[in-house]
Amino acid sequence: MADEVLTAPLVLEYPFTRTTGPVIGGFLTGLREGVIHGVRRSDGTVMCPPLEYDPITAAPLSELVAVGTVGTVTTWTWNGEPRAQQPFAQPFAWAMITLDGADTPMLHAVFVDSADDMATGMRVEVVWREEREGHITDIAGFIPAVASSTGEPAAMPSDVEQIQSVRTPIRMEYTYTPGRALSQYLRAMKDKRILGDKCPETGEVSVPPRGVSSVAGKPTLPELVDLPDTGYIESFNITRVPIKMRPDLTPPYVSAWIVLDGASVGFMGLGMNVEPEDVRVGMRVRAVWKPDDELEMSAQNILGWEPTGEPDEVITDYARVGRLEQGGGQ
Amino acid sequence: MRDIAVVAFSQRQEAMINTESEVEFMVPLMNEAKDAVGLTQQEMGFTCSGSSDFLAGQAFSFVMTIDGTGPVPPISESHVEQDGAWALYEAWVKLQCGDIDTAFVYSYGKSSPGSLRDVLATQMDPYYVAPLWPDAFAIEAMAARQMLEQGVVSEQQLAEIASRSRAHAASNPHAVRTTPKSVDEILAEDYAMAPLRPSDLPASSDGGAVIVLAADDKARELCDRPAWIRGIDHRSDAHTLGVRDLTTSMSARIAAEKAGVGNDKIDIAELHAPFSTSEAVLTKALGLGEDTVINPSGGAQAAHTMMASGLIRIGEAAQRISRGDADRAVATAASGPCLQQNLVAVLEGE
Numbered sequence: 212m213a214d215e216v217l218t219a220p221l222v223l224e225y226p227f228t229r230t231t232g233p234v235i236g237g238f239l240t241g242l243r244e245g246v247i248h249g250v251r252r253s254d255g256t257v258m259c260p261p262l263e264y265d266p267i268t269a270a271p272l273s274e275l276v277a278v279g280t281v282g283t284v285t286t287w288t289w290n291g292e293p294r295a296q297q298p299f300a301q302p303f304a305w306a307m308i309t310l311d312g313a314d315t316p317m318l319h320a321v322f323v324d325s326a327d328d329m330a331t332g333m334r335v336e337v338v339w340r341e342e343r344e345g346h347i348t349d350i351a352g353f354i355p356a357v358a359s360s361t362g363e364p365a366a367m368p369s370d371v372e373q374i375q376s377v378r379t380p381i382r383m384e385y386t387y388t389p390g391r392a393l394s395q396y397l398r399a400m401k402d403k404r405i406l407g408d409k410c411p412e413t414g415e416v417s418v419p420p421r422g423v424s425s426v427a428g429k430p431t432l433p434e435l436v437d438l439p440d441t442g443y444i445e446s447f448n449i450t451r452v453p454i455k456m457r458p459d460l461t462p463p464y465v466s467a468w469i470v471l472d473g474a475s476v477g478f479m480g481l482g483m484n485v486e487p488e489d490v491r492v493g494m495r496v497r498a499v500w501k502p503d504d505e506l507e508m509s510a511q512n513i514l515g516w517e518p519t520g521e522p523d524e525v526i527t528d529y530a531r532v533g534r535l536e537q538g539g540g541q
Numbered sequence: 542m543r544d545i546a547v548v549a550f551s552q553r554q555e556a557m558i559n560t561e562s563e564v565e566f567m568v569p570l571m572n573e574a575k576d577a578v579g580l581t582q583q584e585m586g587f588t589c590s591g592s593s594d595f596l597a598g599q600a601f602s603f604v605m606t607i608d609g610t611g612p613v614p615p616i617s618e619s620h621v622e623q624d625g626a627w628a629l630y631e632a633w634v635k636l637q638c639g640d641i642d643t644a645f646v647y648s649y650g651k652s653s654p655g656s657l658r659d660v661l662a663t664q665m666d667p668y669y670v671a672p673l674w675p676d677a678f679a680i681e682a683m684a685a686r687q688m689l690e691q692g693v694v695s696e697q698q699l700a701e702i703a704s705r706s707r708a709h710a711a712s713n714p715h716a717v718r719t720t721p722k723s724v725d726e727i728l729a730e731d732y733a734m735a736p737l738r739p740s741d742l743p744a745s746s747d748g749g750a751v752i753v754l755a756a757d758d759k760a761r762e763l764c765d766r767p768a769w770i771r772g773i774d775h776r777s778d779a780h781t782l783g784v785r786d787l788t789t790s791m792s793a794r795i796a797a798e799k800a801g802v803g804n805d806k807i808d809i810a811e812l813h814a815p816f817s818t819s820e821a822v823l824t825k826a827l828g829l830g831e832d833t834v835i836n837p838s839g840g841a842q843a844a845h846t847m848m849a850s851g852l853i854r855i856g857e858a859a860q861r862i863s864r865g866d867a868d869r870a871v872a873t874a875a876s877g878p879c880l881q882q883n884l885v886a887v888l889e890g891e
Contacts, residue, residue, distance in 0.1 A: 317669065
């Protein structure tokens with residue numbers, strides 16, 4: 212029976228802060244003050260939301276025009292299962308809405324109880340968020356317009372601070388699966404074993420395994436090979452500046468390129484139980500493992516690499532991979 | 542202009558590939574295409590690939606995949622953050638320059654680890670649209686409603702498209718949605734994202750594809766019946782949804798004109814149409830008539846592999862020409878919300 216597929220949660224977050232320029236910044240400044248602006252296009256029509264260029268003629272645009280807060284739905288769909296980062300947790304409609312005074316529609320959410328309450332051509336009005344910062348979500352969404360709503364643009368206060376930048380963070384969640392070779396590597400890690408994979412043509416061994424040989428352009432051999440947890444430092448650096456994302460690393464510390472005995476390529480590891488000044492190229496090292504009861508299917512089982520005290524390796528050849536072009540391996 | 546042809550094609554598409562990494566599942570496909578023409582990586586004049594690391598959230602997966610080609614000694618290569626059809630276009634341009642005779646093109650997508658509908662929200666305008674996280678189905682559904690309400694297409698016609706995709710896909714081993722459904726059965730489905738029904742939506746898949754291009758006599762030497770690229774062009778509509786007419790595709794229409802689609806009869810069309818509505822738009826934009834078989838593979842609806850579906854359309858069309866099933870074919874590739882960008886290629890046998 213095949214092993215169960217290994218999975219791990221993976222979250223990517225990008226804390227983007229984007230500069231706006233005067234047109235988008237002007238629009239966002241307006242939102243903060245409760246006024247929606249479009250921009251006058253080359254043909255005299257008004258595009259809302261505004262861009263600093265005409266998407267059809269490429270002419271630069273700059274004349275902001277206040278538009279209404281009531282508009283007309285030009286098309287819509289029902290979002291029955293809202294997703295985490297969308298404007299509303301309850302089911303809502305997505306709609307393209309052309310605000311009075313504008314000639315192009317904008318995308319936003321319409322809050323109604325069901326799809327039966329939606330129709331193309333219906334009139335909707337803005338619902339403002341109470342706390343506004345100059346962001347598209349200052350508009351909480353739209354609701355069906357009540358007859359008394361005129362949607363006349365409010366007066367834009369003068370001398371307000373212009374929005375120069377906007378936060379648009381992105382968060383995406385994945386379920387990572389490591390594939391054939393890395394899955395075997397990770398399972399072996401739990402038993403304090405280090406596996407590499409072998410090129411079918413040259414016999415070169417890669418660790419961590421990647422499933423393919425870049426020299427041959429072929430899958431590596433299905434059977435992975437056990438490597439010892441000893442090797443040598445091929446190169447290193449000493450970091451003296453703290454890294455924000457790694458508060459656990461106290462400078463100065465050593466990042467070393469470790470080549471295991473029997474491997475053809477190296478990988479990055481932390482120097483341990485050694486003064487940075489004593490580290491040298493060729494120094495023999497062995498893995499420092501986590502305690503046995505803390506072992507997981509993770510490369511983090513190896514905390515770092517400490518000197519063995521053996522005589523240094525004499526390095527004569529850095530280019531172990533790629534001998535094919537020079538007529539084969541050893 | 543040099544004559545350039547598709548001389549080899551390989552593909553794999555499955556609903557989910559979770560036991561192999563991207564490079565692990567691409568290497569056999571790469572070697573299948575190389576073996577078909579008896580070329581090694583070092584004999585390829587140029588290599589170009591298309592992929593997006595955002596799909597699987599796997600940073601630098603595209604670099605690892607280049608390793609799968611066997612780039613030792615170093616090869617001449619390039620990458621586009623686009624469907625592989627645009628990688629093919631770059632390779633075609635490079636071949637036109639005249640200093641190489643072969644090119645190796647591949648692309649892949651593994652979107653099952655993430656939520657593709659959410660990932661695609663990040664391709665929208667970053668100030669006004671992306672922060673609301675509209676998913677890809679919702680955007681297409683709004684275009685679909687406009688098409689229906691303006692009489693551009695009917696729900697009956699959309700169901701006919703979806704039903705035919707399933708029927709054609711039944712004989713395609715690389716399709717993932719292959720169970721037949723009648724038009725009436727599809728019309729009886731509850732809406733998934735009104736007015737789109739589940740059968741109107743693409744069947745998402747993981748996978749990839751490889752194409753080998755060759756020029757002039759080299760193509761004739763490598764392949765009994767090369768699929769000659771007689772015209773190829775790509776165009777892009779505006780990024781801003783509000784200024785586009787979503788019921789039609791100006792970019793596809795212009796690209797089709799430039800590629801010469803209407804110059805002669807088209808036997809088959811492989812259209813990169815993820816939704817039933819996309820197919821309705823493209824058929825009209827390309828001016829295809831009753832005498833053209835649309836999406837004999839089942840098309841992108843039957844298996845939609847982001848970043849590879851367009852390249853697969855070109856491969857499917859080329860394969861039918863090389864087999865002698867067709868003499869003149871058109872293939873399209875699309876990118877962006879509601880077919881924002883379109884590439885059109887006309888392929889012919891000799």
